[in-house]
Amino acid sequence: MSESEMTPASAVPDVEAPESLRHWTDLIRDWKASSSSTHLIPVGGCSKPGLSRLNSAESAASEPVSTQRYSTRNLSGILQYDPSEFTISVASGTPLEEIMAALSENGQTLPFDPPRAPLGATIGGCVASGWSGPGRWRYGGLRDFILAASFLDGLGNEVHTGAPVVKNAAGFDFPKLMVGSLGRLGVLTRLTFKVFPQSVEPNTWVVRCGDLASATLHMQTLTRLPVELDAIELCQPGMTDLHDWSIVLRVPGPEAVAESIMDRVQRNVGEAEVRRLSEDHAEKSWSKLLHVEGEVSVRIPMTPRQIETVVQTFPSELTELGWRMHFGLAGNVLFVTGAGDLQILNSWLIEHGLAGLLLNAGDASTHGTQIGMWRHDEVVVRVAKAIDPHRCFAPLLFGEPLHTKRLEA
Numbered sequence: 001m002s003e004s005e006m007t008p009a010s011a012v013p014d015v016e017a018p019e020s021l022r023h024w025t026d027l028i029r030d031w032k033a034s035s036s037s038t039h040l041i042p043v044g045g046c047s048k049p050g051l052s053r054l055n056s057a058e059s060a061a062s063e064p065v066s067t068q069r070y071s072t073r074n075l076s077g078i079l080q081y082d083p084s085e086f087t088i089s090v091a092s093g094t095p096l097e098e099i100m101a102a103l104s105e106n107g108q109t110l111p112f113d114p115p116r117a118p119l120g121a122t123i124g125g126c127v128a129s130g131w132s133g134p135g136r137w138r139y140g141g142l143r144d145f146i147l148a149a150s151f152l153d154g155l156g157n158e159v160h161t162g163a164p165v166v167k168n169a170a171g172f173d174f175p176k177l178m179v180g181s182l183g184r185l186g187v188l189t190r191l192t193f194k195v196f197p198q199s200v201e202p203n204t205w206v207v208r209c210g211d212l213a214s215a216t217l218h219m220q221t222l223t224r225l226p227v228e229l230d231a232i233e234l235c236q237p238g239m240t241d242l243h244d245w246s247i248v249l250r251v252p253g254p255e256a257v258a259e260s261i262m263d264r265v266q267r268n269v270g271e272a273e274v275r276r277l278s279e280d281h282a283e284k285s286w287s288k289l290l291h292v293e294g295e296v297s298v299r300i301p302m303t304p305r306q307i308e309t310v311v312q313t314f315p316s317e318l319t320e321l322g323w324r325m326h327f328g329l330a331g332n333v334l335f336v337t338g339a340g341d342l343q344i345l346n347s348w349l350i351e352h353g354l355a356g357l358l359l360n361a362g363d364a365s366t367h368g369t370q371i372g373m374w375r376h377d378e379v380v381v382r383v384a385k386a387i388d389p390h391r392c393f394a395p396l397l398f399g400e401p402l403h404t405k406r407l408e409a
Helices: 021-029 096-104 123-129 212-224 255-268 279-291 304-313 316-320 343-351 378-387
Strands: 038-043 066-071 078-082 087-091 146-152 158-162 187-194 203-210 231-235 245-251 273-276 296-301 324-328 333-338 355-360 370-372
Touching: 021 146, 021 187, 038 123, 078 096, 087 096, 096 123, 123 187, 203 212, 203 255, 203 279, 212 231, 212 245, 212 255, 212 304, 245 255, 245 279, 255 273, 304 324, 316 343, 343 355, 343 370
Parallel strands: 038 066
Antiparallel strands: 078 087, 087 187, 146 158, 146 187, 203 245, 203 273, 231 245, 231 324, 296 333, 296 355, 324 333, 355 370
């Protein structure tokens, strides 16, 4: 299935949505979690269906284990927004498009580029996924902008954490813990963010690099330049350019500033061709890079030093089946898309010590949300036990704890 054929969120089978916060509380308190046979997974607009799948370790347990999804879409609306304070508080089921439109009216935005807004993504789903877009390169990720979060724990109690102010340092930072929690630590109900002014007249440029070695070298050079680039993405041939590895740059305006930045870029990439994309071409390119649409799509954190190894060792079986990849955030995250079963990719991730989050999955896939090698996180495990003692919510998947022994001389 091509990216243009991606099923929109509106076409995803509907899930039941409690009508109010009180209904959510009653649902959790009445949940029969003592048998551990069925877990609750809260979802938003179902724009990232792979994130609400049962993890493989659970599905392979001796006793049958299942999940039931419930949507937060009825917990919707902008609760408090004062543009002069540069903060906004919203209910967790509020569509991202609604929030971005309200901010845009006042020349403001969430600069980390929340993905899949056109597919019906909600702000709560954005936080639970922990997925920041290309704008994270310049402005920081979602974790840097969340100020406060309210959520229902595994006992049905609403917990209020953080504070709706920019400067706050009180207690355990629960709001940031909820970023990337995948709905496994509780049901998000209310969220507060700091916002930024919109970037002035940004435009998109592409640096055609030829082979991968040149592309990675040029990208490393660009990351060290004392200029402000809104985003730096590395694309394999066939994505932005038909034949070459290319670096896609989002350059802030106004025009005079952008030209000065690109003059500096051109001097540092030598013979590589640098060209500006038309507005239509740029929109299509960023949509592809931001939303990562496909029958199967996976997000894999990594480091720029791993790029060449990743490309050289990527399974040829998947390449032959048309699987594609691009490196976001100047090589700090890998996105792969394709069609079919995930076993080959899962084995490859384990071999290289990488962990993947399943954003989309084909109906035939037997893998859960977390694939590859997930390392043990004792803090998250203990917090999960404390706020969800009866395992109402589906558990996160971690590897076994590693105990280090002191070697005697």
